[in-house]
Amino acid sequence: MYNLLVAGAMESRILVSVLASSFDVSVADVDVSDSFGDTDLRNWEAAVSCQYSALRGDLSWGLDIYAQEFVADPPSESVLAQHVAAATELVVLFPAESMPPSAYWAATPEGNITRVRLYESDEEAPVYVVDAVEIPVRQLPNAKVTRIPEVVRELRIPTPITDNFREQMPAHFLAQRGPEWKFSDGLAAWEMLVAHMASGWAGSGWCPPDIYRERLAARDGLTTVPDTLPPPAAAVLRQGLQQLDSTYAHLTTEDPQGSLIGLLLGTEARGRQLGWWWHRRPESLPW
Structure with a gap:
C-alpha cells in the first residue's frame, strides 16, 4: 500500500x-x-x-x-x-x-x-x-x-548498548520507573548522540543545538553507577559507556576555548566545572 x-x-x-x-x-x-x-x-x-x-x-x-x-x-x-x-x-x-x-x-x-x-x-x-x-x-x-527539528528528535536511531543494558535489568526495576529507568533513558540519549554523529548525521543531515545540548547533559547523569544495579547490568553499563565515550572522543576535537559550551550554555558557563565531553566538539558543527 x-x-x-x-x-x-x-x-x-x-x-x-x-x-x-x-x-x-x-x-x-x-x-x-x-x-x-x-x-x-x-x-x-x-x-x-x-x-x-x-x-x-x-x-x-x-x-x-x-x-x-x-x-x-x-x-x-x-x-x-x-x-x-x-x-x-x-x-x-x-x-x-x-x-x-x-x-x-x-x-x-x-x-x-x-x-x-x-x-x-x-x-x-x-x-x-x-x-x-x-x-x-x-x-x-x-x-x-x-x-525541521522534529525530524531529528523522532529519528529511530538504534541503541544496542542501551538495549543490552535493559535486558540485564530485572523487569520490576524498569516497570517501577525508578532511578534505574532514568539512568537507562540517559544512556539511550548519549548513545543516540554518538551513533548519530558516527553516521555522519544520517537521516537528517544535521542536529539542532537543543538536542545536542540535551544529549550532552544526559551524559552528565551517567558519571556514577547506581549501587542498586545488578552486577551484570552494571558491567554492561561500564563497558558500554567506555565504548561510547571512546567513540565520542574519536569523533571530536579538543575545544579548550569552550566555544561549544558558549554556544550551548552561554558564555558565562565557560567557567563552570563540566564533564570532559563538554570540552570537545565536532570539527564541523552539525547545525
Whole structure:
C-alpha cells in the first residue's frame, strides 16, 4: 500500500503509464480511478490499482496505490514517489515512517528528496498546507525554507548498548520507573548522540543545538553507577559507556576555548566545572 500526495494538476493517463513502468506491468494491468467514481467501472483484477481524491490547499491529489501480492519486486514508497514526480513534473509527498503526523518527504521533478512539514486542518474536507521545506522547492513557493527539528528528535536511531543494558535489568526495576529507568533513558540519549554523529548525521543531515545540548547533559547523569544495579547490568553499563565515550572522543576535537559550551550554555558557563565531553566538539558543527 502506498500513500502519495501530489501538488499540482495531474493527468490520469500519465499516472497509468508511470505506474505500469514502476511496477513492471502492462498498462492494461493498471487501474486508476476516482475514489468517488462508479465502482462497476473498476478493474478489480488489476495488478496495480490507484484511487485518487481531490484535495484542497497546497496539495491537489491524494493517491492510494495498491499492488497485488503477485507483483514482483515492487518499488519502495520513496522510489515510486520519485518516478511519479519525474513523470508528472509535480512535487509528490510521502509520509516519513515513525515520525510526527506532520513529517513528510517530498520528491521533486528535478530528482531532489527533501523533508517537509505538512499541516492538515480539522475541517471535514481538510485544507493541506505545506508549512516548511528543508530546501527551496519552486512548486511550493509559500513554504518556509528551514530545517525541521522534529525530524531529528523522532529519528529511530538504534541503541544496542542501551538495549543490552535493559535486558540485564530485572523487569520490576524498569516497570517501577525508578532511578534505574532514568539512568537507562540517559544512556539511550548519549548513545543516540554518538551513533548519530558516527553516521555522519544520517537521516537528517544535521542536529539542532537543543538536542545536542540535551544529549550532552544526559551524559552528565551517567558519571556514577547506581549501587542498586545488578552486577551484570552494571558491567554492561561500564563497558558500554567506555565504548561510547571512546567513540565520542574519536569523533571530536579538543575545544579548550569552550566555544561549544558558549554556544550551548552561554558564555558565562565557560567557567563552570563540566564533564570532559563538554570540552570537545565536532570539527564541523552539525547545525
